[in-house]
Amino acid sequence: MAIDFITRKPEETYELGRRLGRCLRKGDVLCLEGNLGAGKTLLVSGIAHELGVTDNVTSPTFNLMYTYPTEPPIYHFDLYRLDFPEELEDIGFYEYIGQDGIALIEWADKFSDVLPDDAVWLTITYGKEPDERLFHLEGERVSEWEKELRG
Amino acid sequence: MEEQVKQRGKLILAIETSCDETSVALVEDGRKIRANIISSQVPLHRKYGGVVPEIASRKHIENVLPVLEECLTEAGVTLDDIDGIGVTYGPGLVGALLVGVSAAKALAFSLGVPLIGVHHLEGHIFANFLENEQLEPPFVALVVSGGHTALVHVKDYSTFELLGETRDDAVGEAFDKVARILGLPYPGGPEVERLAKEGDPDAIPFPKALCEKGSFEFSFSGLKSAVLNYHNSKKMKNEEINPADVAASFQSAALDVLVAKTMQAMEVCGVKQLVLAGGVAANTMLREKLTEAAAQKGIAFSYPNKILCTDNAAMIACRAHYLYEEGRFADLHLNGVPSLPLGKR
Numbered sequence: 001m002a003i004d005f006i007t008r009k010p011e012e013t014y015e016l017g018r019r020l021g022r023c024l025r026k027g028d029v030l031c032l033e034g035n036l037g038a039g040k041t042l043l044v045s046g047i048a049h050e051l052g053v054t055d056n057v058t059s060p061t062f063n064l065m066y067t068y069p070t071e072p073p074i075y076h077f078d079l080y081r082l083d084f085p086e087e088l089e090d091i092g093f094y095e096y097i098g099q100d101g102i103a104l105i106e107w108a109d110k111f112s113d114v115l116p117d118d119a120v121w122l123t124i125t126y127g128k129e130p131d132e133r134l135f136h137l138e139g140e141r142v143s144e145w146e147k148e149l150r151g
Numbered sequence: 152m153e154e155q156v157k158q159r160g161k162l163i164l165a166i167e168t169s170c171d172e173t174s175v176a177l178v179e180d181g182r183k184i185r186a187n188i189i190s191s192q193v194p195l196h197r198k199y200g201g202v203v204p205e206i207a208s209r210k211h212i213e214n215v216l217p218v219l220e221e222c223l224t225e226a227g228v229t230l231d232d233i234d235g236i237g238v239t240y241g242p243g244l245v246g247a248l249l250v251g252v253s254a255a256k257a258l259a260f261s262l263g264v265p266l267i268g269v270h271h272l273e274g275h276i277f278a279n280f281l282e283n284e285q286l287e288p289p290f291v292a293l294v295v296s297g298g299h300t301a302l303v304h305v306k307d308y309s310t311f312e313l314l315g316e317t318r319d320d321a322v323g324e325a326f327d328k329v330a331r332i333l334g335l336p337y338p339g340g341p342e343v344e345r346l347a348k349e350g351d352p353d354a355i356p357f358p359k360a361l362c363e364k365g366s367f368e369f370s371f372s373g374l375k376s377a378v379l380n381y382h383n384s385k386k387m388k389n390e391e392i393n394p395a396d397v398a399a400s401f402q403s404a405a406l407d408v409l410v411a412k413t414m415q416a417m418e419v420c421g422v423k424q425l426v427l428a429g430g431v432a433a434n435t436m437l438r439e440k441l442t443e444a445a446a447q448k449g450i451a452f453s454y455p456n457k458i459l460c461t462d463n464a465a466m467i468a469c470r471a472h473y474l475y476e477e478g479r480f481a482d483l484h485l486n487g488v489p490s491l492p493l494g495k496r
Contacts, residue, residue, distance in 0.1 A: 036328050037376040041319060056318045059372075061327075062298035063170065064244050067489055081337075090209045092246040130380045 001143045005135040005150075006127060013039040013133055016149070017046020023145040024051075024102045026072040029116055031108030034124030039133055040106045043122075047104060048074055060106070064091055073101035080107045085114045163475065164222070164233045164258070165468035166215065168251035169243025169271045170298065173214035175222040176464035177233075181472035182280055185226035187458065187465035190214045208246035215254050222464075230262055237464075237471025240268040240481075241491025248487030256483050267471040268481040271462075272299060272493050273311065275428040277473070278459040278466035286453060289422045293413045295437070296429035297323035297340075302367045302413060303493065304420045308473045311494040314416050315367025322405055323431045325371040329378050329401050333394045343398045344434055350399030355381060357404040359411075367416055374404055402436060410440045417450055427454035430461055 007013045024030065024047065032040045045057035051070040060066045060078040068074040075096040079088075088094065088111060097103040098116055108115060120139030127134050137149075160180035167174040173190040190210075223229065238255035240248060252268075259266035276292040288308060294301045300323075301316040320328070323340055330339020335346065357377050360370040378401050385392045417425060425445055431437065432454050445452035459466060474480075 036332065037372075037379040041372065045319075056316070056368075058317055059320045059324055061324050062296070062321065063242070063489075065489075067245075090246075091244060092208065126383075130384070 001140060002136060002138040003142055003146050003149065005137070007039075007133050007135065008127075008129070009131045010039065010042055013042050014046040016135065017043040018050040019046075019149045019151060020145075021047040021050025023148050026100060026102065027098055029097050029103045029119040030105065031112070031115055031119050031121045032104065032106050032124070033109040033121065034133075035126070038124040038126070040124065043124075044076055044104045044106070047102075048076070051102075065096075067096075067101075075101050075103045076106075077103065077108075078106040079110050082110065085111055088114065159232075161234045161472065161475070162228065162232055163235045163237050163267075163468045163472050165237035165239075165269070165464045165471050166219075166251040166255050167239045167271075167274070167462055167464040167467045168211040168215065168247050169239045169241070170247060170462055172462040173211045173218050173250075174462065174464035174467075175215070175218045176468045177222055177226040177228065178281070178465055178468035178472060181469055181476075182284060184281055184465045185228065186222045187463055188218050188222045188225065189458070189461065189463050190218055208244070208250055211247055211250035215250055219254070230258070233258075233262060233264060235259075235265045235267055235471060235475045236262070237267045237269050237467050237474075238485075239271045239274060239467050240485055241488035242271055243487070243489060245487050245489045248489065252485055252487050256485060260483060265475060265480040266483065266485060267474045267479070268485050269467045269470045269474070270491055270493055271467075272301065272303070272428075274466040274470045275299075276303060276305060276311075276426065277470040278428055278455040278463070279426040279453055280469050281459055281465055282455040283426075283453045286424070286426070289420075290424035290426055291413065291416050291420055291422055292426045292428055293409060293432075293441075294429045295322050295409065295427070295431035295434075297321055297327065297338075297431075299323075299429060300369045300371070300409075301493070302416045304416070304422070305426075309477060309479075313492075313494045314420075315369065315412070317369040317371060319370055319372035320375060322369070322371055322409065323429075325375050325405055326402075326431070328375050329398070332379055332382050333397060340431065340434065343402060344436065346395050346398040347402040347436070348395075348399075350393065350395030350397070352399040352403035354393065354396035355400040357381070357400050359404050359408050361408055361411060364415075365419075367412055369408065369412065371405060374401065406434070406437050406440055409437065410444050413441065414444050414448065417448065423450050425450050425452045427452075428460070432460040433457045 177185040326340040335342040
């Protein structure tokens with residue numbers, strides 16, 4: 001099952017994130033794929049704010065992950081700096097995903113082979129205009145989300 | 152018989168494992184570095200051979216004891232000489248923090264000396280006390296690294312007001328991502344700086360995200376996207392790209408925002424001393440621009456040497472020393488706090 005969206009400016013990407021925040025549940029794993037500047041962190045920021053985070057949601061590229069003490073908790077990963085699947089174990093990755101919280105994983109496509117089969121994948125590509133973004137959401141449950149996501 | 156008197160001041164040993172570096176340092180009386188060992192600067196893990204993950208809690212576990220031993224050897228002291236143990240307990244990667252915190256707790260407990268938990272960014276700011284012996288608060292600190300961009304009003308040794316930080320990407324991250332756009336190797340910050348020297352900073356008018364006046368928040372995600380859009384549109388039109396001009400124009404846009412916001416903060420806080428901290432504090436152009444702006448306003452400006460700009464334990468020991476002086480000790484329940492806020496107690 002897959003759904004596609006287009007956003008035409010960063011504010012719309014953020015809003016899509018907020019809507020996703022209403023759909024995601026405990027144990028969900030959302031894998032984000034998209035080049036630099038696609039809007040991955042912005043989308044995560046929308047999700048996190050929808051779930052009650054009041055602080056800025058910043059890029060975890062350097063820290064590798066941030067956790068937000070929402071209900072359920074959010075685990076925001078960024079695998080940009082990692083190169084080997086063993087490193088996922090070293091950062092405690094598997095202790096977080098699919099457990100008590102929602103895992104949001106930037107640059108997940110670097111490790112697509114070792115991520116859970118039931119993960120939801122969101123692929124972001126550039127549109128024709130500089131600010132246009134195409135979203136392709138794929139996963140077993142995404143059909144249930146369609147109404148909420150289209151608003 | 153003459154009694155033997157200790158000829159040295161208070162000796163704090165500190166451990167830093169919040170991100171990539173494992174570091175152990177010994178600092179005497181808060182300001183004198185006796186040893187400051189950083190794992191990436193010693194060939195510790197070569198003996199493992201093959202592929203060694205560079206970013207890993209496990210790497211900290213492997214490194215922490217050899218780095219500790221190296222530190223004691225270099226300083227020429229034994230564990231019995233130590234008066235207190237400082238450790239970074241946040242913010243950072245939880246698994247990584249726990250390695251340092253566990254080692255520090257074990258040391259403090261077995262030696263019967265106080266344990267002191269240190270905020271990583273406070274450590275970066277305190278690196279300036281190691282560099283500049285005359286430095287005293289109050290001052291404003293600009294903390295810039297791969298993971299942080301923050302303006303902090305340091306009112307005294309224990310009162311910090313976070314004036315603002317980044318809303319999205321840290322400035323160091325923007326440098327690294329622009330390096331990737333330009334096809335430069337990782338870590339990209341120094342590469343962008345090198346290339347920028349050959350380019351024209353006014354060649355491309357990249358946006359300077361100053362946010363609202365009076366706000367000390369930063370935003371570097373838009374600048375990163377602007378560089379990317381410029382790059383992609385030039386490529387699509389088959390037009391030539393001058394990477395040096397892109398690097399110079401990007402660097403200029405990023406640094407101008409930092410300088411402008413910092414000078415606004417100096418004015419609002421009404422202080423005449425500015426310090427720079429964090430990995431991006433090693434950027435020569437940023438140092439030059441701040442030196443110039445500070446001189447114009449009669450502001451004293453100092454920054455740490457390049458080693459003290461990176462993640463290191465000497466800065467943690469320095470911070471721990473001042474917490475020790477105030478009797479602010481942690482107990483053995485100390486835990487790693489991944490998103491430890493600055494300035495809150």
